[in-house]
Amino acid sequence: MSSRDHMLGLMAKNQPALLPLEETKLEVISYKDPVRQFAETLTAIGGKAIMVKDFSEIKMRIREEFDTTKRIVTTIPEFSDLAEMFSASVLPHSFENTELTLLHTDFAVAENGAVWITEDIMGQRILPFICQHLAVIVYADNILPTMQEAYERIASRRYGFGSFIAGPSKTADIEQALVLGAHGPRTMTVFTLNV
Amino acid sequence: MATREPGDHAAFAEKFNRDEARVNWHDETLWTVRKRRDLRAGQLPEWEALRSKASMIKDHTLSNLHDYWVQFEKNAIANGARVHWAADATEHNIIVHDILKTNGVAKMVKSKSMLTEECHLNEYLQDNGIDVVDSDLGERILQLADERPTHIVMPSIHIKKEEIGELFHQHLGTPKGMSDPQFLTETARHHLRDVFLTRSAALTGVNFAIAETGEFVVCTNEGNADMGAHLADVHIASVGIEKIIPQRKHLGVFLRLLARSATGQFITTYSSHFSVPRKGKEIHIVIVDNGRSRQLAREDFRNALKCIKCGACMNTCPVYRRSGGYSYNYTISGPIGSILAPNLDMADHKDLPFASTLCGSCTNVCPVKIDIHQQLYKWRQVIVAEGHAENKKKLAMKAMSGILSSPSLFKMAAKGFSWVSGILPVAVKNKFNAWYHQREMPEVKKETFTAWYKRNHKE
Numbered sequence: 325m326s327s328r329d330h331m332l333g334l335m336a337k338n339q340p341a342l343l344p345l346e347e348t349k350l351e352v353i354s355y356k357d358p359v360r361q362f363a364e365t366l367t368a369i370g371g372k373a374i375m376v377k378d379f380s381e382i383k384m385r386i387r388e389e390f391d392t393t394k395r396i397v398t399t400i401p402e403f404s405d406l407a408e409m410f411s412a413s414v415l416p417h418s419f420e421n422t423e424l425t426l427l428h429t430d431f432a433v434a435e436n437g438a439v440w441i442t443e444d445i446m447g448q449r450i451l452p453f454i455c456q457h458l459a460v461i462v463y464a465d466n467i468l469p470t471m472q473e474a475y476e477r478i479a480s481r482r483y484g485f486g487s488f489i490a491g492p493s494k495t496a497d498i499e500q501a502l503v504l505g506a507h508g509p510r511t512m513t514v515f516t517l518n519v
Numbered sequence: 520m521a522t523r524e525p526g527d528h529a530a531f532a533e534k535f536n537r538d539e540a541r542v543n544w545h546d547e548t549l550w551t552v553r554k555r556r557d558l559r560a561g562q563l564p565e566w567e568a569l570r571s572k573a574s575m576i577k578d579h580t581l582s583n584l585h586d587y588w589v590q591f592e593k594n595a596i597a598n599g600a601r602v603h604w605a606a607d608a609t610e611h612n613i614i615v616h617d618i619l620k621t622n623g624v625a626k627m628v629k630s631k632s633m634l635t636e637e638c639h640l641n642e643y644l645q646d647n648g649i650d651v652v653d654s655d656l657g658e659r660i661l662q663l664a665d666e667r668p669t670h671i672v673m674p675s676i677h678i679k680k681e682e683i684g685e686l687f688h689q690h691l692g693t694p695k696g697m698s699d700p701q702f703l704t705e706t707a708r709h710h711l712r713d714v715f716l717t718r719s720a721a722l723t724g725v726n727f728a729i730a731e732t733g734e735f736v737v738c739t740n741e742g743n744a745d746m747g748a749h750l751a752d753v754h755i756a757s758v759g760i761e762k763i764i765p766q767r768k769h770l771g772v773f774l775r776l777l778a779r780s781a782t783g784q785f786i787t788t789y790s791s792h793f794s795v796p797r798k799g800k801e802i803h804i805v806i807v808d809n810g811r812s813r814q815l816a817r818e819d820f821r822n823a824l825k826c827i828k829c830g831a832c833m834n835t836c837p838v839y840r841r842s843g844g845y846s847y848n849y850t851i852s853g854p855i856g857s858i859l860a861p862n863l864d865m866a867d868h869k870d871l872p873f874a875s876t877l878c879g880s881c882t883n884v885c886p887v888k889i890d891i892h893q894q895l896y897k898w899r900q901v902i903v904a905e906g907h908a909e910n911k912k913k914l915a916m917k918a919m920s921g922i923l924s925s926p927s928l929f930k931m932a933a934k935g936f937s938w939v940s941g942i943l944p945v946a947v948k949n950k951f952n953a954w955y956h957q958r959e960m961p962e963v964k965k966e967t968f969t970a971w972y973k974r975n976h977k978e
Binding site for chain 1: 548551552562563564565568569572575576578579581582583584585588589604605606610654655656657660673674675676679680683700701703704705707708711712715716740741742743745746748749750760765767768770771772774775782784785786787788789790791792793794795796797806808812813815816818821
């Protein structure tokens, strides 16, 4: 017998009688101002939340906050004057010297400061991870209260890869001392577009 | 360090307790994490409802495990992943090695996976000429130190920064005496970036496998799982059969609980959902039993399979905090390790269910409501009934059970105890009384409770 059949046989034999999967929806926390809650949470986990009114203000803030003489990569055509458009055909390793990655997000989550980014808006999967700094643009009305609403939004959408990203990469593996910038970005900035 | 050292929990704890300052530091560090968990739990009015829901989903899943894995396999294959089945640790290691051989890989990068620790994968691969580098900072530190994790979430919680500084000085060329965490982390960042960029295979663990979609979710704070997987040609994901959940939307329950319970974060920095391999690349999912289906059959103990490996029970445990992870002498330490280990080998791990005060704090913080302290208690009965208890414990329990089942004997014994320990403290506080080791005995009252009650409640 194959290990597959052996293992599945043991599961069928040893699992208890079927218990119900109750579908009742949880009543979850609501925030008076999810946009403000998101900004507060993101700040608390070491990220930076910046309110902006349009793309030109984002460009201005990027020039202020980042070293634009270094490599900036984006998947958003409107930023091609400031950044290099990503290429899907190059090796992911070639983004190793990326200073800043600038991406869109479908939505963000107020309770934990996370943004949801799928492969189609990431360009290459490595882009939000390999850069020294990550910047993400979200529309204010796409900030959801909790992960419950987040998965209602994702629903049955198909993606090859998707990730919730909440703040800069971090570690506390040395005596629980928090250090930002473990393997991924050292900073995370979220531009919230209030239109 | 594949071989287990001889000794029981009490003996290892005694060793750990010799350095009182370190014990206090270990205790306080973990208590800080426990307090952060309380803070986060208290911020959500629905916290208890979330725990109930998570528990219900897991109970249901365990009762339908066969169908969910069949469904997962079908969907994962449709996504383009390859699915392997490993009945035990040896088969898991052979499968991983075969995948590497087929792809001509001699060097692999690995992110955190307690399952591969359980299977001793690193040792197996190294014996077969494969170079493995652990990329989680805590695990990399342990690899350099040739030690095992002492905590499932914070693997190097027992090591001081000065010791890490010395390890980095020896292995990574940092200046001697340098122990600043920021500096050491930066050094590891550069060292491991070179590793990520030069490995064509990456192995990760799995936090959640979703039957409905065939995708799996990997949670890290450092980003090491993503750095490894997105740069490699071959991504191997090892998953125990307890890690499955029915639907994607259930992540909206578990991801709210996991990091809050584990470290007091709102969520881990990265919660990455892997579904389809990159074009021309491979994802291999290795599904592992290794004793889990045996636990599934044990009605009193199957609940332990609901575990989402947050480590909250360890952070809150008064024994774990003061005895250290090594005292458990098993891959998973603390209360949850103590109810998982006897399932694998009861005789070998017979000491673990006794390494608890049964205070129940573990059960209270468990995000999926595993009845941990009740299982510890039940394991004790099974271990004694099957004749695995040590003689001194058996004698003591036999004597106590006789005394406790007879009211007149109890009265005599209570008077006798207070007389003996009051007049002759040395009779209780001596090296032959195992209970007294590393403990302060309370002052003994001259009067028994019964005598006190009679005196104060005269009718």
